[in-house]
Amino acid sequence: MLPSPNIWYYPKAYEVENRAQDVGGEIWRVLAEEAPWAGRDVLDVGCGDGFHLPRFAETARSVLGVEPHAPLLRRAAERVAEVPNAGVAAGSAQRLPVPDASVDVVHARTAYFFGPGCGPGLREADRVLRPGGRLAIVDLDVSSEPYGRWMREDLPDYDPPEVEKFFTAQGFRCRRVATEWRFGDTAAMAAVLRIEFSPRVAEIAIADVLRMNPATSAGVTMPVGYRVHVRERPAGIVLGRHSVSSAEASSASSISPRMA
Numbered sequence: 001m002l003p004s005p006n007i008w009y010y011p012k013a014y015e016v017e018n019r020a021q022d023v024g025g026e027i028w029r030v031l032a033e034e035a036p037w038a039g040r041d042v043l044d045v046g047c048g049d050g051f052h053l054p055r056f057a058e059t060a061r062s063v064l065g066v067e068p069h070a071p072l073l074r075r076a077a078e079r080v081a082e083v084p085n086a087g088v089a090a091g092s093a094q095r096l097p098v099p100d101a102s103v104d105v106v107h108a109r110t111a112y113f114f115g116p117g118c119g120p121g122l123r124e125a126d127r128v129l130r131p132g133g134r135l136a137i138v139d140l141d142v143s144s145e146p147y148g149r150w151m152r153e154d155l156p157d158y159d160p161p162e163v164e165k166f167f168t169a170q171g172f173r174c175r176r177v178a179t180e181w182r183f184g185d186t187a188a189m190a191a192v193l194r195i196e197f198s199p200r201v202a203e204i205a206i207a208d209v210l211r212m213n214p215a216t217s218a219g220v221t222m223p224v225g226y227r228v229h230v231r232e233r234p235a236g237i238v239l240g241r242h243s244v245s246s247a248e249a250s251s252a253s254s255i256s257p258r259m260a
Contacts, residue, residue, distance in 0.1 A: 010195040011049060011075065017192040018051045022179040027138060027226055028055070030177050031107070034230040035134035040104035043128060045093050045121075046111030050076030050086075056107070057086040064098065066091040093121035101130045109138040122170060131235035136228060137167075141176055144225025150205045154198050172229040183220040186210065 006014050022028070031037075038059040044052060047065030049072050056063040057080070065080070065088040067073045073088055080086040091097040093108070106125045125135045142148040143160045152158065167174060183189040189209055194202045213220045 006195040011072075013191045013195050015049075015051070016183070016188050017195075020181045020183050020188070020192065021224070022226075023182045024180055026177050026179050027109075027228065030175050030228050031136055031138070034173075034175065034228060035105050035107070035136040037105045037107075041102065042105045042107060043096065043098060043103045045096065045106060045108040045125070047076055047088065048072050048111075050079040050088060052107070052109060053080050053086045053088075054083055057083045060105075061085065063087075064089060064103075066096060068092045093118070094124055096124050096128050098128050100127055103128050104130055104133045106133070106135045107138070108136070110140060126233050129233040131233060133233045134230055135233070136230045137172070139227050139229065141225035141227045144176075144178075144223075146205070146208050146222070147224045150193075150197055150201050150208075153201045153204070167229045170231065172231045175228045175230075177226040177228055179224050179226060181222050181224050186213075186220055189220045189222075 006017075037056055039061050042056045042060045042063045044056065044063065044065045047053060047067050050065050050067075053063050053065045053076065063080075063083075063086040065076050065086070067076055067088060068090065070090070073090055076088045080088065089097045093111075106129055122135070129135065140147065140151065141160075142151050142155070142158055142163075148160075164174065183192070190202075190206050193205045193209070196202070197205055209220060209222050212222060
């Protein structure tokens, strides 16, 4: 299990970041079109402290957040303690704690365990999806400006075209989404950028954002691009040692909304 240097060590700043992201709801709009979850069973892989679980639970039949890091799992459980159709469980993308063909949507957002070399995680997502279910991977668009430029400064070996080729070869369609992040003040913006980037790049990013916002009385905003990769699980796909038919999938157990 690789540590997440932002949310693991700076959960308060990460909460500020989550609340600042996508203030216009563009990612949710695209997800609703590409992987609708109303009345369905949702699995959020790498859910962190569960920030997105209540939003899914508003209309989903059930929502289960899966997270390998125990402190985050505890915070996620606390977040959904009063949400009757939501719960959390320990697990990883490579070993999801749910039965075959038991969910309709698998969602992963900026979790960084899907991409080249993630074959086991993709196969596991296919295992737990019902026929026709959707795997939706929301990732930052490293080719976008200015956030992508800051990321490329810190990740010189990251190759956006190769990542796109990988997802295309795996049968995903991609929608690019332009969003706006909005912070209450400069201090909040700076705190978030300092947990996302190296010290050198963070100061470059902070200066760039300040130039975008010469008057900060109304808060601080910046554009951030995302990619939403989605693919459907076909009927009769081979899962491990057996295949699952549509009839078998329809009778499979739904995920449990309580903490494992």
